Amino acid sequence: MTLPIIGLDEIARVATPDVILSAVRDALIAHADGRTSVPAPMVLEFPRHAGDCHVKAGYVDGSPYFAVKLASTFASVNNGLILVVDATTGAPAAVLADEGKLTAWRTAAAGALITDAMTPADVDEVAVLGTGEQARLQVEWLRHLRPLRRVKVWGRRPDAVAELCKAFAADGLDARPDGLEGSACVIATTAARDPLPAEAFRSALHITGIGTDMPGKGELPVEVFAGAVIATDDHDQCLDHGDFGNAVRAGVVADDADLAVGAVLRDGVDRAQRSVADLTGIGAADAAVAAAVFFALR
Amino acid sequence: MTLPIIGLDEIARVATPDVILSAVRDALIAHADGRTSVPAPMVLEFPRHAGDCHVKAGYVDGSPYFAVKLASTFASVNNGLILVVDATTGAPAAVLADEGKLTAWRTAAAGALITDAMTPADVDEVAVLGTGEQARLQVEWLRHLRPLRRVKVWGRRPDAVAELCKAFAADGLDARPDGLEGSACVIATTAARDPLPAEAFRSALHITGIGTDMPGKGELPVEVFAGAVIATDDHDQCLDHGDFGNAVRAGVVADDADLAVGAVLRDGVDRAQRSVADLTGIGAADAAVAAAVFFALR
Numbered sequence: 001m002t003l004p005i006i007g008l009d010e011i012a013r014v015a016t017p018d019v020i021l022s023a024v025r026d027a028l029i030a031h032a033d034g035r036t037s038v039p040a041p042m043v044l045e046f047p048r049h050a051g052d053c054h055v056k057a058g059y060v061d062g063s064p065y066f067a068v069k070l071a072s073t074f075a076s077v078n079n080g081l082i083l084v085v086d087a088t089t090g091a092p093a094a095v096l097a098d099e100g101k102l103t104a105w106r107t108a109a110a111g112a113l114i115t116d117a118m119t120p121a122d123v124d125e126v127a128v129l130g131t132g133e134q135a136r137l138q139v140e141w142l143r144h145l146r147p148l149r150r151v152k153v154w155g156r157r158p159d160a161v162a163e164l165c166k167a168f169a170a171d172g173l174d175a176r177p178d179g180l181e182g183s184a185c186v187i188a189t190t191a192a193r194d195p196l197p198a199e200a201f202r203s204a205l206h207i208t209g210i211g212t213d214m215p216g217k218g219e220l221p222v223e224v225f226a227g228a229v230i231a232t233d234d235h236d237q238c239l240d241h242g243d244f245g246n247a248v249r250a251g252v253v254a255d256d257a258d259l260a261v262g263a264v265l266r267d268g269v270d271r272a273q274r275s276v277a278d279l280t281g282i283g284a285a286d287a288a289v290a291a292a293v294f295f296a297l298r
Numbered sequence: 299m300t301l302p303i304i305g306l307d308e309i310a311r312v313a314t315p316d317v318i319l320s321a322v323r324d325a326l327i328a329h330a331d332g333r334t335s336v337p338a339p340m341v342l343e344f345p346r347h348a349g350d351c352h353v354k355a356g357y358v359d360g361s362p363y364f365a366v367k368l369a370s371t372f373a374s375v376n377n378g379l380i381l382v383v384d385a386t387t388g389a390p391a392a393v394l395a396d397e398g399k400l401t402a403w404r405t406a407a408a409g410a411l412i413t414d415a416m417t418p419a420d421v422d423e424v425a426v427l428g429t430g431e432q433a434r435l436q437v438e439w440l441r442h443l444r445p446l447r448r449v450k451v452w453g454r455r456p457d458a459v460a461e462l463c464k465a466f467a468a469d470g471l472d473a474r475p476d477g478l479e480g481s482a483c484v485i486a487t488t489a490a491r492d493p494l495p496a497e498a499f500r501s502a503l504h505i506t507g508i509g510t511d512m513p514g515k516g517e518l519p520v521e522v523f524a525g526a527v528i529a530t531d532d533h534d535q536c537l538d539h540g541d542f543g544n545a546v547r548a549g550v551v552a553d554d555a556d557l558a559v560g561a562v563l564r565d566g567v568d569r570a571q572r573s574v575a576d577l578t579g580i581g582a583a584d585a586a587v588a589a590a591v592f593f594a595l596r
Contacts, residue, residue: 001379037342049385051385059344068353070390072388073388080388089377091377092377
């Protein structure tokens, strides 16, 4: 068996924003249409080493490849790979040793796509809650889709807020450490288990939350869902462990109050309405970016 | 990332019967003791290419490695690999490109271990039902554990029966194409969806069935379970899609009538009693053989 192992440098060379955005957009729309296969993930836990390993798989109908992704975290150190498999023969085609970047990029791309699709076209300011990798990437990738002028940052650690503002400023944005003031567009990117401060969401016309990637998390105050147009990347997953599910369990919205993110991307939506997008991450997007990258490299 | 890809030649060099039997025995006992982690497998289906891909993972507590196994079948062609992962860091350690052999060997080892443990010590004749790879391997591996003199073969295709008898004869066995006559020890190795002929089981003191690896299969007549000591490699799995589950649903035995195969291997059993072992294959055994092989190669 020959199984090329493709490193991050080579991946980054072909994984342009165009390639990733287009692959993720197609995957989200296919997912909304029921044209994807995404089995329930497997989780192995290693409590003695403060570790866990998540195995996810996904396939977009008609793609030449499917993907199986291994992502482990041991004592806060991430590890993993994506195995690309030929979807016509079942033969393993390549290992993408992406150091977790393709997951970061597909998360950023999905967030940017739905934020752009649901936020009024003239909005050029966003508030970002959180100061991690996704806080930076969500803004960076949104700028591939629309011009931004100002970004407001909120986080629990003032030094991290200052550092992120500095990075945004270096990228030509008017960056301010006053994310709690909110904005017409708010992007929540934290690993919070309790809702973030309500005031940050008060002036929001659109909110995107990308933090609820597993049970027990929740970053949006449930009240923001009331009366809003709601989009979820996967209905069952968001009901199970997304902010949408938290709002449903709190009795704020009905459990069928959501549209599919892919349907919004495909058909558009009235951007004048207040809206909330809940993203939990879908295996079909992993598969789509892995397939697109490997296809571009062949 | 360096990720050695280890081919079948190198694997076969260290995967001696001693190494495999010992790893599988330990894994089955650990599984009976609740010292294994085996998440529910993932399945992807590709109907347009007559294909499916099963992803399994397993871990035996305390092992230095865990394993994630990919096994696909497209238009009857098998493909796959086993990924060995460091269980203390989560870092991928190696790919075993085993061409499915480690799965075949662990299945053979598990069958041989429980057949030997439950069959009276003086029995040196077996009847084998089926003529595939496992029909040959179950006998071959049982001979690592006890001397055999005679083997009787049954299968639907006379030419396959003749060929298998020839292979057994070349290995020094008195091989006969009259498996339907049965024997004190019967090993069923078919992919049957309906019970095999009842007469083959009439004189059995012990029966091992290894064919029910997925829902919809069933090779043992449910009556053979009545009054027998029953061993299952995984209670829930055998209840779900093993021959044991078929017997429970037919009302022949209670759903708690089984012992764990690992408990029988650990504690022994009265071999004078009539017995049936139902093996569906456990991910912990995959993990154990992969870890043992990689450990021996380091």
